Amino acid sequence: MSNQTLNLDDTLYRYVLAQSLREVPAQxxxxxxxxxxxxxxxxxxxxxxxxxxxLVKLMGARRTIEIGVFTGYSALSVALALPEDGMVLACDIxxxxxxxxxxxxxxxxxxxxxxxxxxxALETLDACLAAGQAGQYDFAFIDxxxxxxxxxxxxxxxxxxxxxxxxxxxxxxxxxxAAAATTPETxxxxxxxxxxxxDERIDLSLLPIGDGLTLARKR
Numbered sequence: 001m002s003n004q005t006l007n008l009d010d011t012l013y014r015y016v017l018a019q020s021l022r023e024v025p026a027q028x029x030x031x032x033x034x035x036x037x038x039x040x041x042x043x044x045x046x047x048x049x050x051x052x053x054x055l056v057k058l059m060g061a062r063r064t065i066e067i068g069v070f071t072g073y074s075a076l077s078v079a080l081a082l083p084e085d086g087m088v089l090a091c092d093i094x095x096x097x098x099x100x101x102x103x104x105x106x107x108x109x110x111x112x113x114x115x116x117x118x119x120x121a122l123e124t125l126d127a128c129l130a131a132g133q134a135g136q137y138d139f140a141f142i143d144x145x146x147x148x149x150x151x152x153x154x155x156x157x158x159x160x161x162x163x164x165x166x167x168x169x170x171x172x173x174x175x176x177x178a179a180a181a182t183t184p185e186t187x188x189x190x191x192x193x194x195x196x197x198x199d200e201r202i203d204l205s206l207l208p209i210g211d212g213l214t215l216a217r218k219r
Contacts, residue, residue: 020047026104026108027104044210045210047209048169049076051209051213052167053077053080055139061081061086062087063087063136064087064137066078066090066141067125068141069090069097070101072090072114075088075101076105079110088114091124092116092121094118122155125155129158137161138165140159141166148188166215170189171189171211171212171213204217
């Protein structure tokens with residue numbers, strides 16, 4: 001027994017995947033396609049994708065936001081969890097990366113659920129707010145440029161309904177957040193973690209999943 005989160009070695013991690021992971025073929029194929037990408041480390045782990053999909057189903061989410069698409073595995077995982085009339089507003093600026101995932105969205109039959117916006121995410125989110133969409137989304141996933149995380153968080157919080165959930169990736173940053181900041185990315189994550197800890201607008205949990213996943217539920 002342990003009163004602290006168990007560390008996973010490679011053997012135990014393979015066991016977790018073998019006993020838990022349920023991917024459709026398009027998800028597995030997209031992960032394999034991304035494995036050889038020079039920035040493959042930017043893709044979320046499959047167990048994190050499955051965990052977020054479960055959260056989306058538990059919430060009965062229909063409208064979701066993703067900031068930072070990369071090759072599209074997380075968008076695919078969430079879209080698969082949505083009902084037929086569900087939608088992912090997927091924000092990214094890199095056409096080359098997002099094109100990798102689009103055939104797999106089609107293969108899985110969920111491309112119609114993913115509204116890809118190739119523009120700076122802050123501009124897309126501000127446009128949604130200007131269009132009167134505040135309080136109309138159920139779930140948001142933030143996984144993009146770290147110095148802009150606070151801006152993404154504030155806009156997503158405004159766009160979410162009461163009871164909506166924001167999932168924020170990389171909030172442990174390979175452990176660097178627990179030491180003196182040496183990069184703008186680390187400093188931004190440290191500041192956001194402190195802010196969220198004291199933010200009375202949300203319920204909060206920082207989980208040691210992947211590179212750290214923070215869940216913030218709008219009160």
